[in-house]
Ligand SMILES: Cc1cc2nc3c(=O)[nH]c(=O)nc-3n(C[C@H](O)[C@H](O)[C@H](O)COP(=O)(O)OP(=O)(O)OC[C@H]3O[C@@H](n4cnc5c(N)ncnc54)[C@H](O)[C@@H]3O)c2cc1C
């Protein structure tokens with residue numbers, strides 16, 4: 001009833017988790033059965049170890065939060081040698097979020113992950129707004145977006161999902177460019193660039209000054225962008241941004257998403273993903289929907 | 300194992316204007332909670348608060364299935380929690396983090412230094428150390444007398460010393476000028492405002508004393524998944540929620556040297 005496909009990727013249900021909000025899955029193993037997920041996307045992984053931005057890195061804002069973590073991770077080799085062996089037995093789709101600050105770095109990470117049997121897909125993060133010399137540039141111009149996707153396509157042979165930045169004036173144009181460059185799917189949205197000021201101390205609330213907005217505050221923007229992109233491309237769309245409930249997920253599916261990812265909501269309720277899966281099933285039953293694919297893109 | 304659970308508030312006590320204490324009952328089999336560990340509290344019916352709030356375990360009784368929280372009202376979330384009454388439920392994710400070292404030889408001398416809301420985790424610690432035959436000196440401080448809650452609860456578990464910036468109670472002066480610091484200890488534990496903890500850490504480091512600090516960085520997930528809560532350590536960024544909140548200062552020289 002809930003099974004969907006993203007290119008060659010078969011998901012038992014459309015519910016995945018968003019990169020940077022779910023660690024390597026292990027952090028949530030006490031709260032949920034990870035095997036129930038359609039899939040999960042691990043932390044942004046770069047060519048070499050990164051320390052990320054200085055603290056403070058987050059601040060709560062109305063119905064959302066800003067973060068400027070800045071791609072802190074141990075690097076792709078550490079992922080392959082230390083993390084992958086610990087999680088590869090899981091009976092769900094493990095997707096690696098591939099990040100970088102040059103085309104060479106993206107290709108290096110993608111080709112190392114290509115060799116891992118139990119990783120059926122990557123999500124190419126061309127949109128992270130945090131790293132000064134990194135992602136932002138690639139995701140904001142169609143030409144540069146196409147260039148990095150084309151290069152990664154040559155070295156990566158499984159399902160290639162490209163994650164788009166919402167910090168652009170015409171997201172459909174970027175989506176079409178990456179589709180033309182060989183992407184199998186696009187996911188959106190990454191965080192919206194934002195800022196918050198501590199007026200008593202008269203200084204920015206985060207050390208990095210600006211950061212990415214996520215959570216329910218971004219949901220209407222995300223639904224609109226998913227709808228625009230779904231109408232512009234033929235490849236499947238993965239929708240995310242502020243999803244907290246099964247009803248939120250259905251909104252994204254109707255807007256044209258084949259699958260969804262849950263991010264910030266995991267912080268509020270670490271078991272939210274299984275509640276969304278159960279909620280989707282209950283909603284389909286209550287509404288006489290025998291196949292979830294029947295509601296995808298109906299708007 | 301960590302769990303998400305609805306506790307019931309079985310007792311609520313106001314402690315001066317700024318602090319209150321909640322005694323929570325699990326109702327089933329509570330997970331073991333070590334001194335220095337914390338919980339992530341869900342703040343309901345307050346539209347300005349979305350993320351859970353990290354609060355230390357003030358006291359825990361495994362047999363009774365109860366734990367208590369000592370909370371200082373500082374903003375929207377804690378103000379909303381202050382309105383909860385006996386009988387209300389409170390959703391927690393717990394137990395979280397890596398707590399204080401309590402496996403130290405009986406007869407050892409320990410100094411526990413707490414400031415403000417940082418006093419909270421020290422009660423469970425003092426109780427546990429005392430039960431293990433460790434001699435505890437508990438030094439609590441604050442700007443003024445009314446900002447040092449729950450002093451008497453510590454008395455059964457060690458020598459209690461107090462310091463206030465304005466001299467309204469105990470030693471007159473900031474806590475790190477208290478004469479008790481001049482003594483030597485097998486271990487010093489501290490939790491409170493960052494400048495206080497750094498001063499305690501520097502004083503311990505200068506004299507080669509073992510010392511553990513409990514940090515209170517801003518958190519989003521509380522379980523090591525988002526990397527929002529990191530602190531500088533001598534090995535680079537570490538998560539306060541998972542690798543801490545308690546850190547041995549032998550790995551923190553970069554942190555405490557940076558005033
Ligand atoms: C591991 C840990 C254990 C803690 N234990 C306790 C405890 O036992 N008792 C207790 O009263 N408090 C404790 N705190 C601090 C507590 O989490 C914050 O005071 C609380 O989150 C503030 O929420 P609020 O919505 O009331 O304030 P907000 O409206 O979020 O903020 C109000 C003000 O407090 C500041 N603030 C918010 N969060 C923190 C924080 N984590 N550290 C320092 N300043 C902050 C903000 O910058 C702002 O100026 C602990 C924090 C951590 C990380």
Ligand SMILES: Cc1cc2nc3c(=O)[nH]c(=O)nc-3n(C[C@H](O)[C@H](O)[C@H](O)COP(=O)(O)O)c2cc1C
Nearest residue numbers: 018019020044067125189190214215241242263264
């Ligand atoms: C703390 C944090 C870290 C994140 N790290 C990454 C990352 O490494 N790579 C990435 O592509 N997106 C990252 N994101 C963005 C999320 O994956 C997601 O696109 C965004 O948060 C919107 O979804 P949400 O509102 O459900 O959280 C991060 C988000 C947060 C809150």
Ligand code: FES
Nearest residue numbers: 519521525526540
């Ligand atoms: S709060 Fe998320 S990693 Fe510590």
